[in-house]
Amino acid sequence: MEVVLNELKLDAQNVKEEIREDKGKIRKFIAFDFKVHSDDYHDVTTELYKNDFLVRVPERNLEFQAVIHNYSTSVTDLYVQDAVGDFKLELIEK
Numbered sequence: 001m002e003v004v005l006n007e008l009k010l011d012a013q014n015v016k017e018e019i020r021e022d023k024g025k026i027r028k029f030i031a032f033d034f035k036v037h038s039d040d041y042h043d044v045t046t047e048l049y050k051n052d053f054l055v056r057v058p059e060r061n062l063e064f065q066a067v068i069h070n071y072s073t074s075v076t077d078l079y080v081q082d083a084v085g086d087f088k089l090e091l092i093e094k
Contacts, residue, residue: 003032004056008047010034017062020092027093028064030055036085041078048089055091066091 003012012032020029036044048071055066069092075085 001032001057001059003030003034004058005047005053006050008044010044015057017057017060022092028062028066029069029090029092030057030062030066031070031088031090033086033088036073036078036087038078038081038083041085044087053091065094067094 001012001015003010003015010032012034015030015032017028017030020027048068051068053066054063056063068089070088070090072088073085074087075083077083078085
């Protein structure tokens with residue numbers, strides 16, 4: 001399923017969305033996994049470091065402003081040619 005963070009398109013797997021209470025407010029929450037090839041590593045991580053996203057999931061007609069709630073990756077150095085890392089990302093509505 002395609003998830004778009006600002007203009008960065010990701011091929012997301014295991015997409016889960018829910019509504020959560022956070023700091024006394026009801027907020028949208030989305031979690032998903034995606035793979036990153038070494039060729040795309042710099043662009044993806046540069047976008048993630050911004051930590052300010054317009055999240056769009058066209059297939060679910062979902063759109064909201066979000067920040068990172070949790071993030072992890074299986075690899076710390078994707079500058080190795082043809083390496084692929086597994087990323088897990090959780091975003092929560094601002």
